Amino acid sequence: MAETNSANPTVALVHGAFADAGSWAAVTERLLGTGVTVQALVNPLRGVATDSAYVASAISQIPGPVLAVGHSYGGAVITNAATDTPNVVGLVYVAAFAPDEGEILGQIEGTSRDSALGSALLPAQFPSGSGAETATELYVNPASFYEVFARDLPETQAAVLGASQRPVAASAFDEKSGVPAWKKLPSWAVVATGDKAAGADVVLSMAKRANADIVELEGSHVIMISQPQAVTDVILRALRSVG
Numbered sequence: 001m002a003e004t005n006s007a008n009p010t011v012a013l014v015h016g017a018f019a020d021a022g023s024w025a026a027v028t029e030r031l032l033g034t035g036v037t038v039q040a041l042v043n044p045l046r047g048v049a050t051d052s053a054y055v056a057s058a059i060s061q062i063p064g065p066v067l068a069v070g071h072s073y074g075g076a077v078i079t080n081a082a083t084d085t086p087n088v089v090g091l092v093y094v095a096a097f098a099p100d101e102g103e104i105l106g107q108i109e110g111t112s113r114d115s116a117l118g119s120a121l122l123p124a125q126f127p128s129g130s131g132a133e134t135a136t137e138l139y140v141n142p143a144s145f146y147e148v149f150a151r152d153l154p155e156t157q158a159a160v161l162g163a164s165q166r167p168v169a170a171s172a173f174d175e176k177s178g179v180p181a182w183k184k185l186p187s188w189a190v191v192a193t194g195d196k197a198a199g200a201d202v203v204l205s206m207a208k209r210a211n212a213d214i215v216e217l218e219g220s221h222v223i224m225i226s227q228p229q230a231v232t233d234v235i236l237r238a239l240r241s242v243g
Contacts, residue, residue, distance in 0.1 A: 009065040009089055009243055011235060013040040014055055014081075016072025016096070017168035018140050018149075019161075023071065026228035031235065043074055045168040048105070048175045052080035065089045067238055070096045071224060072198055073168065076105060082181035090242040091182055091210075092235055093189040095198055095221050098206040099177035106173035108206075112199025120144035124167060137167035148196050152219045152226040161222070180210075187212035188238045190223060190231055197221035213238075 011031055013024040021040035031038045041058050044051050055077050059066050067090045070078035075096025082088040091098075097105060109115050121138045128135035140148065145162030146155050153161075189207035193200050193216055207214050215234050217223055224231045 008037065009067045009239055010037040010039060010062050011239070012055075012059050012062065012066050012068050013038065014068065014070040014074035014078050015040070015043050016070070016074045017045055017138075017172070018165040019071070020166055023161075023222065024224060027224050027232050027235070030228060030232040034236065036236070036239065043077060045073075045166060045172065047169050047172045048076055048080060048177055051077045051172070052178070056081035056085045059085045059088060062087065065242070067092065067235070067242060069094060069235060072096055072221065073105070073172065076177060079180045079182060080178045082185060083179050088181065088185065090238050091185050091187045091212075092238050093187065093203075093207060093210070093212060094231055094234075095190060095192045095195050095203060095223050097198060097203070098182055098187070098189070098210045098212070099180065100209070101177060101179050103177050104174060105177075108202055109173070109199060112202045114196060114201045115199030116144075116148050116196045117198070120148045123170065126167070136170040138170050138173075139165055139167040149221045150225070151194060151196070153222065161225075182210035182212070186238075186241065188234055189214045190234050191216045192219045192221060192223040193217065194219055195221045195223075 015023050024040045066088050068078040068088050069092040071094045075093045125134040142162035146158035150158035187210045189212035191204045219226050
């Protein structure tokens with residue numbers, strides 16, 4: 001990680017569900033190569049409120065201004081986290097949700113004509129605490145990962161992503177979103193036209209509602225992996241605007 005220069009915004013990258021910070025590796029490498037300070041944050045995947053509070057805490061500890069970038073579910077997280085973090089100066093949504101107050105991700109995705117995620121999800125039970133109680137978590141059927149998430153990657157690479165995914169608490173898709181930061185901050189959005197996970201149609205609709213500067217790219221839900229330079233270019237343009 002490069003040293004923080006408080007005169008220039010730090011880029012805080014927030015990954016989505018079924019992933020970790022490594023999903024930003026190619027974008028991180030390119031940003032660092034241009035001299036940008038980057039922090040690829042951990043997203044706990046426990047629920048919108050919990051994850052937003054965690055990410056807000058992490059961002060608030062970054063010296064100087066921050067450009068928050070979210071992928072997929074990570075978009076919902078930065079939408080909520082940036083509301084209470086005054087050092088955030090802009091938002092970038094990459095194939096990401098940008099919900100309004102009171103909206104629920106599961107319901108949003110249910111309206112998509114493009115998303116095939118629902119039929120690809122599988123439930124699993126994991127301990128919810130120190131006791132014997134368990135809670136439902138969701139993961140993507142590895143057999144469906146290529147078609148739903150990563151159609152523009154080599155099948156072997158998609159298989160690796162499917163085999164190494166992190167489950168997300170099912171409750172995250174049933175939780176109401178809070179006051180959205182995009183109502184007060186400038187926003188940019190990368191919309192992947194072949195997004196069968198979040199759903200290209202709802203992603204585009206939310207980006208327009210947020211009055212984001214939109215770039216549409218032909219690609220899958222993991223557009224930051226398949227087209228990292230194009231995604232990096234959008235982030236750099238946002239940095240020039242807020243820097």
